[in-house]
Amino acid sequence: MGETRLIQGRYRLLDVIGRGGMGEVWRARDESLGRHVAVKCLRPLGPHHDQSFTRVLRERFRREARVAAALQHRGVTVVHDFGESDGALFLVMELLQGRNLSQLLEDNKNHPLPVPDIVDIAEQVSDALAYTHRQGIVHRDLKPANIVRLTDGTVKICDFGIARLGADIGHTSRLTGTGVAMGTPHYMSPEQIGGAEVDHRSDLYSLGCVLYELATGVPPFDLGEAWAILVGHRDTPPEPPRTHRADLPAYLEQIILDLLAKLPEQRPCDATELGRRIGAARTVPAYVPTVISAEPAARAERLPSWTHGMTTGPKAVGTALRTPPPDAGAGLAGEWIARPITGPAPLPVPDTPPDPPEDALTTLAGRHNAGLSLARLGRFAEAGEVHRAVAAEREHLLGLDHPDTLTSRYEVAFTLSRTGRAADALREYTHVARVRERVLGAEHPDTLAARQETAYVLGQLGRPLEAHQVYTSVLAVRERTMGADHPDTLRCRHNLAFNLSRLGRLEDSYRMACDVAEARARVLGPTHPDTLVTRYEVAYALGQLGRWPEALDTYREVAEARARALGPDHPDTLAARYEIGISLGRLGRSAEALKLYRDLIDDRTRVHGPTHPETLRARHGLGVNLGRLGRWEEALTESRDVGAIRERVLGPDHPDTLISRREVAVGLGWLGRWADALTEYRTVADTRERLLGADHPDTLAARNDEAHCLEQLGRGKEAVELYRRVAELRRQRDSHGG
Incomplete structure (x- = not known):
């Protein structure tokens, strides 16, 4: 050829x-x-x-x-x-511009890679595997040569689906004398070796082998004969990576060993869970010990007796390095993880720490409360930093499974969900819910609270059907164990009502919101903040149904009641005023909306400052209504100013920043600057696809915007193709109940 x-x-x-x-x-x-x-x-x-x-x-x-x-x-x-x-x-x-991981190890003279590089590679590969596994695709031949790091740092997996083709054609490696088709021996899972059915967890095992080699310079079973390598995978516990490289952080060693568990069910449940653990290690400040632990016990002989006398042969690429080089960097600070060790054989663990001093716990409780106060003020990014630090110290003092540690991680998740990082929040909430269920029980209120929050972020991620299933299962337990009128039960019904609107069940959403508002008024009182929250939800449902005059009246009633009960400057009062502006705009009363937003911006600036997200939200509303009044130059200027501040304060990927970019594109289009508009629309669509997935409703809406812009530019063929792609993705999503 x-x-x-x-x-x-x-x-x-x-x-x-x-x-x-x-x-x-x-x-x-x-x-x-x-x-x-x-x-x-x-x-x-x-x-x-x-x-x-x-x-x-x-x-x-x-x-x-x-x-x-x-x-x-x-x-x-x-x-x-x-x-x-x-x-x-x-x-x-x-055509990829970069080096595969085998080449990177060769370039590094087969010395282990720096810890930050290993963690970055692990996180990116986990994210890619999470995506492909959701599509029902298992790689089956994950190895360093099939993972490429580009010159810009992006990590890509190659050859999906090709491993199975190779097995059919007969060109994969075979064990001498066995005739058993296989992948690369150094990276095969035990179930592959045994000829059992493999699933996504086989890829996780292979990734563990890859990370072991990146971290130590050698594969986990670096034996000379292919059969010895395979039996090692099947029967022999791997040596802990830190016996090769003492500076490796404990958390990274534990992640690798968990991936190398012999039984699939002992590994992380999926790549999403793996990514959450890696991300948590990256974002939670590591505890830096002040006391140096004792020297580790001497290495035990781990290989079975039948392998004694075997010589170590070359690994898949290059020559083995048994000790870290003298200039190996310390990488991330090590941390002790007080958790059960899973896998086929016990590993050395540190001595049990003494009971933590009361004053240290009291100080942490105070810092935890400070984080809660920051969140109540809407300063979620700062609150998240506080909770992450407290979570790290509680984890060290109390252990991973202690209720206080889990409470801190719950609050970390809450701040992530409020700063546009719903996927990260979902990983945290899922972990907290799983551990609470194991430690406290499935029906404990704290377990239910964590599960309810997973439903909330599933909704944020455009997965309302999954959210609905979680909400309904939690609600059933709450009604049975707490009663229909318990505040927590009503809170779950309130959230379920909102999620029904996401599913397109608008009448059901409205009816449930009305029922919850009535129950809360009866149980808590008509001016209780929770009652007013649900009445606010009733107004939202009315708007979704196109009943904007009724929505406007309800929002006004809520705003007045909140001003009396909470004060005119309370964030909830100001939020209701914002929704009044939305309703006025929808009713074509943009001049009134414009005046309302100018007053609201003044109040928000006075109370929260000019760069607060809610101040910027009010300015965004002002820009929208300037456009509705045909004042597009002013609207474009306002949108660009708000977008620049949001990008600086919230980050370029935050949903609010992307909404501003879309509004900039709208203004450019109305001014006839379609080429510039296309750049903005495409940036929004690409970012949403990267963050939310190609079939998320927000991504599809952005792609429709892009297609409309292509039409205006006379690029009809491209527009039609994009419209068709959007329609097909929407059809697939609807057929799967998404």
């Missing part, structure tokens, strides 16, 4: 950039589009395959290639095209 030089009259092969058991990878030029690509050419099918098998294999290749091409994630290599030429199957992929 290499001699052909031109494939299908389009892809010109330039030079070989890689070879393996399945074929070659070429750097090539796509003559049609004028771009460089990578072409993976699988070896031609041999004469030992009969025609019927070949037909099945070709169809299998097309199916697997379509699956690979459908993967859209920054951590997965893009597949552009596939086909067959001169009897050989080929894939056309993006």
Whole structure:
């Protein structure tokens, strides 16, 4: 195939950039589009395959290639095209500028990589695996050579679906004398070795092998014979990585060992959970011990007796390094993790720490309360920093499973959900709920509270059906154990009412909100803040139903009641005034809305400051209504100012920042500057897709905006294609109940 030089009259092969058991990878030029690509050419099918098998294999290749091409994630290599030429199957992929992890280890003379690099790679690979596993796709041959780190630091996984093709064609490595098809021995899971059915947890085991090698310079079972390597994976506990590299943080060692558990159910449940653990280690300040622990016990002989006398052979790439180099960096500070060790064999753990001093716990309780106060003031980013620090110290003093530690992590999750990091919040809440269920029981109020918050962030992430299922299951327990009128039961019903609107069940949402408002008024009183919150929800439901005059009246009643009960400057009072402005705008009364927003901006600035998120929200409302009045130059200026402040204060990926960018695009469009508008619309759509997924409702809305802009630019063909893609994604989402 290499001699052909031109494939299908389009892809010109330039030079070989890689070879393996399945074929070659070429750097090539796509003559049609004028771009460089990578072409993976699988070896031609041999004469030992009969025609019927070949037909099945070709169809299998097309199916697997379509699956690979459908993967859209920054951590997965893009597949552009596939086909067959001169009897050989080929894939056309993006040409990556970077080094695979095997090459990185070689570049580093097979010394372990710096800890921050390992953690960054682990987090990015976990995110990519979480995405692909959600699509029902298992890689099956994850290894350093299949993971590439680009020059900008992005990490990408290659060859999804190709491992299974290789097994069919017969080009994968085989154990001598066994005839058992396999992947790469150093990175195979025990269930792969045993010929059992594999699922996503097999990829997690392989990732553990990769991380072990990055962290120590050697694979977990660095033995000379393939059979010895496989038996090591199947039967032998891995040596703790810190026996190779003493400076490795304890949390990272524990993550790697958990991934290398022999039984799939003993590993992290999925890549999302793994990412949460890695992210928590990155974001929670590590406890820095003041007392140096004793020297670790001497290494025990771990290999079974039948392997004695075996010599260590070369690993998959390069030469083994048994000790860290003298200049190895300390990396992240180590931390003791007081938690049960899972896996097939016990590992050394530190001595049980003494009971923590009361004054230290009292100080932490005070700092915890300070974090709560910051959150009540809407200073969620600062509150999150406080709670993360308190969580780290409580974890050290009390342990991972202590109720106080879990309370701090619950509050960390709360601040994450309020700062636009819903996915991170979901990981934290899920962890807290799981541990509370194990420690306190499934029906304990604290367990239910954590589960209820997971439903809330599922709603934020555009997964209302999953949120509905969690809410209804929590509500059933609350009604049975607490009663229908208990405040916590009513709070759950309130949240369920809001989520019903996300599911499009607007009438059901309105009826439930009315029922909860009536019950809260009866139990708590008509002016209780919780009653007013639900009446606020009734107004929202009315707006969703298009009953804006009734919504306006209800919002006004809530605002007046809050001003009397809470004061005119209370955040809840000001929030109701903001919604009055929304209702006025919807009713075409933009001049009144404009005056309301100017007054609200003055009050918000006086109470909270000019850069507070709610002040900026009021300014955003002002800009929207300037546009409705046809004052587009003023609207564009206001949107750009608000967007710049939001990007600085909240970050470029925050939902509010993206809303401002969209409003900038709207203004540019109305001013006839469609090319500039397209840039803004596309940025919003790409960012939402990266953060929320391609089929999230907000992403789809942004793609529709992009398609409309393409139409205005006379690029009708591109617009039609994008509209079709959006419609198909929406159809798939609806068919799966999303």
